[in-house]
Amino acid sequence: MLRFLFLGLVIYGIAIGLRDGWLIVKWSQLFYNVGFSQVDPEKPMNWSEFIIDRLTENESKQDKD
Structure with missing residues (x-):
């Protein structure tokens, strides 16, 4: 329980x-280091663009199957 x-x-x-801004996460650099090579580590993360790109990739993969 503890x-x-x-x-x-x-x-x-x-x-x-x-x-409160005590911790700052550089999301673009984190994703680049994890293996998302399409993300530029020097640019700030644009979440809507990132999500839309991932969804379109998944849809194109499903269409090929």
Whole structure:
């Protein structure tokens, strides 16, 4: 039970840190390092463009099958 309390506090702390600007995540650089080579690590992340590109890729793959 104590583990769940600790986990909850960690998640809460990370969420507050992101909201208040204490933690800054460079999403484009993170995705590039993970393996998304189409993302430019120097540009800020455009979430709508990223999601739309992923959806169109999935649709084109399904059409080929």
